[in-house]
Amino acid sequence: MQDFSKYLSANANNMKKSVIRELLKLTNQPDIISFAGGLPAPETFPVEELREASDRVFRKYGDKILQYGTTEGDNDLKAQLVAYESAQGIKLGPENLLITSASQQALDMLPKLFLDPGDYVIAGRPTYVGAIQAIQSYQGNVLGIPFSTADDGFDMVELEKRYERAISAKKRIKYIYVIPDFQNPSGICWSLEKRKALLEFAYREGLFIVEDAPYREIRFMGEPVPSIYQLDQQMQNRGIVINLKTFSKILAPGTRIGWIIAREDLIQKMVIAKQAMDLCTSVLTQKMIAEFMATGKLKDIVARTCGIYRNKRNFMLEMFEKYMPKRFDLAWTKPEGGLFLWLSLPRYIDTDKMFYKAVEKKVAYVVGSAFYFDEPETNSMRINFSYSSFEQIEEGTKRLANVISEEIEAHEAGPRGQTSPEDI
Numbered sequence: 001m002q003d004f005s006k007y008l009s010a011n012a013n014n015m016k017k018s019v020i021r022e023l024l025k026l027t028n029q030p031d032i033i034s035f036a037g038g039l040p041a042p043e044t045f046p047v048e049e050l051r052e053a054s055d056r057v058f059r060k061y062g063d064k065i066l067q068y069g070t071t072e073g074d075n076d077l078k079a080q081l082v083a084y085e086s087a088q089g090i091k092l093g094p095e096n097l098l099i100t101s102a103s104q105q106a107l108d109m110l111p112k113l114f115l116d117p118g119d120y121v122i123a124g125r126p127t128y129v130g131a132i133q134a135i136q137s138y139q140g141n142v143l144g145i146p147f148s149t150a151d152d153g154f155d156m157v158e159l160e161k162r163y164e165r166a167i168s169a170k171k172r173i174k175y176i177y178v179i180p181d182f183q184n185p186s187g188i189c190w191s192l193e194k195r196k197a198l199l200e201f202a203y204r205e206g207l208f209i210v211e212d213a214p215y216r217e218i219r220f221m222g223e224p225v226p227s228i229y230q231l232d233q234q235m236q237n238r239g240i241v242i243n244l245k246t247f248s249k250i251l252a253p254g255t256r257i258g259w260i261i262a263r264e265d266l267i268q269k270m271v272i273a274k275q276a277m278d279l280c281t282s283v284l285t286q287k288m289i290a291e292f293m294a295t296g297k298l299k300d301i302v303a304r305t306c307g308i309y310r311n312k313r314n315f316m317l318e319m320f321e322k323y324m325p326k327r328f329d330l331a332w333t334k335p336e337g338g339l340f341l342w343l344s345l346p347r348y349i350d351t352d353k354m355f356y357k358a359v360e361k362k363v364a365y366v367v368g369s370a371f372y373f374d375e376p377e378t379n380s381m382r383i384n385f386s387y388s389s390f391e392q393i394e395e396g397t398k399r400l401a402n403v404i405s406e407e408i409e410a411h412e413a414g415p416r417g418q419t420s421p422e423d424i
């Protein structure tokens with residue numbers, strides 16, 4: 001067959017397949033316990049309530065909900081979202097909102113708007129793979145910043161150092177991308193101090209901050225911390241934060257509805273970008289969600305979801321304590337929200353290679369290396385705790401712990417014998 005790559009744009013040739021999706025294909029066997037996907041638990045979806053809301057909007061609006069809508073988004077949904085966000089302390093009007101076909105569309109729109117080929121985005125090491133992919137597809141680069149050992153946000157010393165070096169090397173940096181609430185993949189939640197410090201840094205350097213917050217409401221323990229968007233409003237109110245939200249984790253990802261909160265002039269620019277992407281987000285689904293929100297039940301659904309995830313997270317941590325080898329160089333995060341925890345293994349374990357052994361033992365995870373733009377660390381993995389049942393969590397943890405123990409034993413019995421200082 002004729003090779004078509006020479007006909008493709010540089011952008012298209014630059015696109016990379018998602019490692020996660022490729023690996024997930026291997027895990028599609030029924031007897032595999034998968035901690036790999038990022039799926040919400042289906043038992044959290046309010047099926048009946050959404051069906052009723054859908055019936056009502058068909059009856060109320062008839063053919064109108066089957067028509068094109070405005071690019072900005074449905075006014076009823078926007079009105080609901082203004083009330084919803086205001087109740088959380090955000091000052092906004094409908095002009096500060098753009099409804100998107102979920103957050104992934106926003107993540108694709110931002111590099112499209114901000115990046116010329118070769119430009120840089122500052123982001124975490126590790127960070128959400130879907131954001132990396134979007135940046136790459138516009139030939140952008142990521143300046144990766146490691147997290148502090150306290151797991152409370154960026155290592156700010158490293159941020160300053162790496163930023164300084166990049167500026168000296170004449171790199172063009174356009175914005176900072178962060179997931180401050182229960183990050184995908186690590187589960188890390190930024191402290192108030194770190195959020196303020198990042199804002200101060202962005203004010204000083206004249207950078208925008210993209211705050212991706214799909215897990216913000218999925219806090220099942222601990223005290224909420226203001227969003228960076230909110231902190232900007234409380235501090236200098238410079239409008240430098242672009243806040244991305246979605247119904248994917250608080251309602252159902254199949255709705256494919258999200259929203260961007262930003263200053264009005266930015267929203268207007270995004271509207272133009274979105275026109276070329278999809279004209280408008282599904283009117284039918286927007287109306288259905290607006291109708292559902294008007295019942296006031298979203299709060300209860302989110303509270304129920306948080307309860308379910310709290311139990312699953314606690315159980316998974318209990319199972320990790322019970323089955324994982326006890327070592328100083330094996331650790332995992334203990335998130336207070338979200339869907340994931342991050343497991344770090346001894347340096348000599350390559351989780352990319354170990355993945356195939358794990359699949360043979362019928363358990364799957366996402367390799368940590370997938371979450372790095374460059375120079376990946378290869379001794380970590382992302383574990384999802386929202387999707388599996390309690391039985392699967394116990395059995396899957398047992399299987400995973402066995403695979404890891406075997407790797408450690410093979411290393412220690414190998415020619416180099418015991419762990420050496422450079423392994424740590």
Ligand SMILES: Cc1ncc(COP(=O)(O)O)c(C=O)c1O
Nearest residue numbers: 038102103104128179184246248
């Ligand atoms: C950090 C982050 N941002 C964005 C998304 C995309 O979500 P959506 O379903 O709203 O497109 C995800 C999905 O898992 C995510 O983890």
